[in-house]
Amino acid sequence: MAELDHWHPVLFADELGKKPAPVRVCDRELVLFRASDGKATLGALADVCPHRGMRLSEGRVEGGRLVCPYHGWSFAPDGEGKCPATPAARPSADAFDVVERYGLVWIKRRGAQAAFPTLDVSGYHLIGKTRQRAEAPLEVTLDNFIEVEHTPEVHALLGYPRERMAEVTCEVTSTETSVRVYNEGPQKALPRPLYTLLQIEPGDSFVDDWTTWFSPVSTVYDQYWLDPATGERRPNALRIAIFFVPVTAGQTDIFALSYALAAPWDRYGLNAFAYLLTRAFVVMELRRDVTLLGKLADKSPELRGKTLSRFDKPLGLARKRIETIYRSRG
Ligand code: FES
Ligand SMILES: [Fe+2]
Incomplete structure (x- = not known):
C-alpha cells in the first residue's frame, strides 16, 4: 500500500516504555517496542508472529528482542527471527522503518524513499x-x-x-x-x-x-x-x-x-x-x-x-x- 511509504506519527514517544505497544495505521496492525533498556533502538514490526499468527504486542522485550508469548520465537528490530526449538530456522517478521522525532514515534515502509517532513519552529x-x-x-x-x-x-x-x-x-x-x-x-x-x-x-x-x-x-x-x-x-x-x-x-x-x-x-x-x-x-x-x-x-x-x-x-x-x-x- 502506497500510503505507508510516507512517514506517519503513530504514538507519543513517552507512551512507549518497556512494554511493546500495538498501533494501527492505514489498516495495518503494527507493534512498536524499544529494544533493551527502554532508551535504545526502536523496533516496528507487523503485529503478527510469522510462526502461527500470535500478536507480538502480547509478548515481551528481552535483551533487545521482542519475544512471542506463544512458542518463544524472538525478533530483532530489523525483523530477524530466532527459534529456540530449531536453531537452524531463520524466520523473519515484517519490519518497518521507525524513528523518534518531535516527541513522536514515526513509521514508514522499510526502505521507502519518502523524505521526513520538515517543521520549522525556530523562535x-x-x-x-x-x-x-x-x-x-x-x-x-x-x-x-x-x-x-x-x-x-x-x-x-x-x-x-x-x-x-x-x-x-x-x-x-x-x-x-x-x-x-x-x-x-x-x-x-x-x-x-x-x-x-x-x-x-x-x-x-x-x-x-x-x-x-x-x-x-x-x-x-x-x-x-x-x-x-x-x-x-x-x-x-x-x-x-x-x-x-x-x-x-x-x-x-x-x-x-x-x-x-x-x-x-x-x-x-x-x-x-x-x-x-x-x-x-x-x-x-x-x-x-x-x-x-x-x-x-x-x-x-x-x-x-x-x-x-x-x-x-x-x-x-x-x-x-x-x-x-x-x-x-x-
Ligand atoms: S506463534 Fe509466535 S512463536 Fe509460535
Ligand atoms: Fe476547526
Whole structure:
C-alpha cells in the first residue's frame, strides 16, 4: 500500500516504555517496542508472529528482542527471527522503518524513499502535543481543517464571527505538492482575559494562513492577529502542525503539535501559565472539530453532488494531491 511509504506519527514517544505497544495505521496492525533498556533502538514490526499468527504486542522485550508469548520465537528490530526449538530456522517478521522525532514515534515502509517532513519552529515554544481520533475518513477529516466557514458554528473562540463571515477573505494558491490558504477577517469576540492572554485587542483582524502537504498528509497553520488601524502584526502568534493519520478507512488520528512565540509573555514571566491555557484552548477547539466530524450523515469522500462554497476550493485541490502523492494513484 502506497500510503505507508510516507512517514506517519503513530504514538507519543513517552507512551512507549518497556512494554511493546500495538498501533494501527492505514489498516495495518503494527507493534512498536524499544529494544533493551527502554532508551535504545526502536523496533516496528507487523503485529503478527510469522510462526502461527500470535500478536507480538502480547509478548515481551528481552535483551533487545521482542519475544512471542506463544512458542518463544524472538525478533530483532530489523525483523530477524530466532527459534529456540530449531536453531537452524531463520524466520523473519515484517519490519518497518521507525524513528523518534518531535516527541513522536514515526513509521514508514522499510526502505521507502519518502523524505521526513520538515517543521520549522525556530523562535517558537512547544505548548502541547495532542492526539484526537475522528470517526471519519482521511479526506473528510482534512476537509474540516482546510476551510474556515465552520469556525462561527463549531468553534468557541478561534475564528470568525457569523455576522461578519461575508467579510472574510480566502485566497487559495497551490503548487504540485502543496495547497495554501490565507484567510483574514475580524476575530470573534472573546472573553476579556483571553485578549490579555493572546496579547490582542477587541476588533483585531485574525489571520489564519496554512499550507497542506501530502507526504504525509499534514497542515501547518500560522495564526496571528493584526492591528486593524495600522495593519501591523500583534506580537503573539501560534504555529500548529497537524498530521492526519488514517487508522482504518473510517477513522483518522489527528496529531497536533502546537507552538507559540515565546517573546510576548517572557516579559511577564508568565510563559508556563500562558502555554497551559493556550494548550487547553487548542485542545478544546480540536475536540469540537472531532465531535462534529463523528456526526456527519455523509462521510463519503466524494465531492460530486455536494454544493460547495467559496471556502471549499481547497477540498478538491487536496483530493487530487492525496490521490497522486499520498496514495500514488494516477
Ligand atoms: S506463534 Fe509466535 S512463536 Fe509460535
Ligand atoms: Fe476547526
